[in-house]
Amino acid sequence: MRTGRPLLAAAALAVITTGAAYTFGPDAPPAKPAKVVKPIKPTKPAKPATHTTAEQVSGTTTPASGATACPVSAEYPKRRLRGVWIATVKNIDWPSRTGLSAAQQQAEYVRILDSAVKRRFNAVFVQVRPASDALYRSALEPWSQYLTGTAGKDPGWDPLTFLVTEAHRRGLEFHAWFNPYRAAYDGGLKGLPANHPARRNPGWIVRHEGKIYYNPGLPQVRDHVTSVVKDVVGRYDVDGVHFDDYFYPYPGAGTAFDDDAAFKKYGKGAKRADWRRANVNSLIAQVDKAVHETKPYVKFGVSPFGIWRNKSEDPTGSASGGMSAYDSIYADARHWIREGTVDYVVPQLYWPRGFKVADYDVLMPWWANEVKGTGVHLYIGQGLYRVGSTDTPAWTKPGELPSHLTRNREYEEVRGDVYFSAKQLLTDPLGVLSRIAKTAYARPALLPLMESLGGRAPAEPADVRAQGAVISWRTSPGARSYAVYRIASGKAGKCATADGRNLVAVVPATGGDRQTFTAGAGGGAYLVTALDRLHNESSAAKTIIP
Numbered sequence: 001m002r003t004g005r006p007l008l009a010a011a012a013l014a015v016i017t018t019g020a021a022y023t024f025g026p027d028a029p030p031a032k033p034a035k036v037v038k039p040i041k042p043t044k045p046a047k048p049a050t051h052t053t054a055e056q057v058s059g060t061t062t063p064a065s066g067a068t069a070c071p072v073s074a075e076y077p078k079r080r081l082r083g084v085w086i087a088t089v090k091n092i093d094w095p096s097r098t099g100l101s102a103a104q105q106q107a108e109y110v111r112i113l114d115s116a117v118k119r120r121f122n123a124v125f126v127q128v129r130p131a132s133d134a135l136y137r138s139a140l141e142p143w144s145q146y147l148t149g150t151a152g153k154d155p156g157w158d159p160l161t162f163l164v165t166e167a168h169r170r171g172l173e174f175h176a177w178f179n180p181y182r183a184a185y186d187g188g189l190k191g192l193p194a195n196h197p198a199r200r201n202p203g204w205i206v207r208h209e210g211k212i213y214y215n216p217g218l219p220q221v222r223d224h225v226t227s228v229v230k231d232v233v234g235r236y237d238v239d240g241v242h243f244d245d246y247f248y249p250y251p252g253a254g255t256a257f258d259d260d261a262a263f264k265k266y267g268k269g270a271k272r273a274d275w276r277r278a279n280v281n282s283l284i285a286q287v288d289k290a291v292h293e294t295k296p297y298v299k300f301g302v303s304p305f306g307i308w309r310n311k312s313e314d315p316t317g318s319a320s321g322g323m324s325a326y327d328s329i330y331a332d333a334r335h336w337i338r339e340g341t342v343d344y345v346v347p348q349l350y351w352p353r354g355f356k357v358a359d360y361d362v363l364m365p366w367w368a369n370e371v372k373g374t375g376v377h378l379y380i381g382q383g384l385y386r387v388g389s390t391d392t393p394a395w396t397k398p399g400e401l402p403s404h405l406t407r408n409r410e411y412e413e414v415r416g417d418v419y420f421s422a423k424q425l426l427t428d429p430l431g432v433l434s435r436i437a438k439t440a441y442a443r444p445a446l447l448p449l450m451e452s453l454g455g456r457a458p459a460e461p462a463d464v465r466a467q468g469a470v471i472s473w474r475t476s477p478g479a480r481s482y483a484v485y486r487i488a489s490g491k492a493g494k495c496a497t498a499d500g501r502n503l504v505a506v507v508p509a510t511g512g513d514r515q516t517f518t519a520g521a522g523g524g525a526y527l528v529t530a531l532d533r534l535h536n537e538s539s540a541a542k543t544i545i546p
Contacts, residue, residue, distance in 0.1 A: 121172065349382070381420065
């Protein structure tokens with residue numbers, strides 16, 4: 001039981017309209033020096049941790065009782081989420097087009113994963129439900145049209161099993177990304193398969209500006225969305241469930257969203273805006289409960305639009321001038337954070353530093369302050385797709401996006417970044433990813449630790465041996481991966497694994513009785529720790545390579 005914790009704009013385009021910053025989704029037209037910080041103290045009751053010896057202290061862990069805390073450097077963060085969104089709607093990222101064979105789809109996906117691993121990423125957020133459809137075998141919703149080109153057509157294989165397995169094979173955490181309310185991306189009901197929930201339950205839908213949405217005000221809709229999520233969590237080995245920024249529709253042509261009947265039935269005298277926010281809040285809480293009742297270790301998070309409210313609308317809002325998610329799409333991320341109905345948030349800060357109406361240097365600290373002391377993790381949604389755009393001068397500079405990561409390190413509440421999207425992961429616009437891989441991502445990173453989700457550090461690796469450059473050790477039961485540290489001097493003190501300065505590899509576990517790692521950095525002392533799926537970390541075993 002978790003206590004104490006009171007998109008995604010997929011092709012998101014930052015546009016200035018009447019002085020405001022907007023983000024549209026997949027359906028839209030096209031610093032200071034590093035400082036030493038103390039380990040973060042726990043902010044809420046957590047299950048007994050077995051990962052917190054002095055050797056494991058980092059920016060997201062604390063020393064076990066009686067252990068001496070080790071100083072850690074913000075320049076060498078040991079735990080950092082490094083993720084990428086893989087959008088399937090409209091074939092934005094994967095598959096690149098409809099109608100590819102299973103082998104072709106698999107090869108494309110593996111290429112994306114290998115590119116992520118090459119740049120030392122450790123998580124993928126894969127869109128498995130773009131519009132009340134499924135990129136997996138489901139009894140609740142039809143096959144996605146983005147696989148075969150025809151909604152409801154069986155592709156002849158179950159992609160999700162492959163997607164998860166290949167991610168785990170490479171040491172990547174897998175978050176299944178769902179769009180909760182979009183029932184049909186384009187066209188009418190006639191274009192949907194007969195078994196589509198929107199056709200079977202026409203009373204659930206609202207037709208709005210050319211698209212079909214499920215009505216967030218209906219309890220039946222919340223129950224259906226929750227059932228879909230719970231089905232995936234129960235049947236597949238996913239590590240997380242992820243919602244993007246799409247709740248009530250973004251402002252478009254100004255047409256009113258027709259939920260009059262639902263409001264009359266369920267509004268109970270509330271103001272419509274408050275009622276709409278309550279509907280979204282109810283869904284978030286319901287899904288959060290279902291996820292953790294099904295598998296307590298699975299994470300649940302949301303990637304909200306980057307502006308909660310502006311100071312002009314609320315004195316506690318951000319010093320910005322863009323669209324308010326709270327007022328326009330009825331998404332109250334502050335409520336989710338304070339109520340503890342999310343494990344993490346990934347606000348989409350797709351604007352550069354110094355951008356007047358939505359300044360990264362203003363918004364990132366605002367979000368850091370929102371999660372402070374709550375136990376909710378904060379990762380920043382980075383607009384990789386904007387790099388190289390000429391409509392905003394800052395995005396023409398290869399140093400802009402890397403500077404965001406430098407700024408993030410000044411705030412211990414920021415625990416990582418997620419990039420939109422995988423297409424740019426392959427093209428590396430302006431060489432920014434290569435630059436990041438040589439600087440901020442020069443070393444691998446463990447996942448940020450969510451102590452409230454439990455888990456248990458595996459046993460310390462046993463029988464660690466070095467033969468030439470090959471280090472091997474006995475498999476630790478329950479280990480998902482292993483961390484390898486190198487201390488060139490050969491002298492491994494108690495704080496050798498406290499931050500990331502000595503971390504050289506995170507090795508995914510393989511089958512068999514023994515695991516191996518080939519050292520390429522020269523001799524010295526090598527420390528090996530075992531990690532469970534949440535990256536609870538064991539104590540270290542040592543070997544020497546002369």
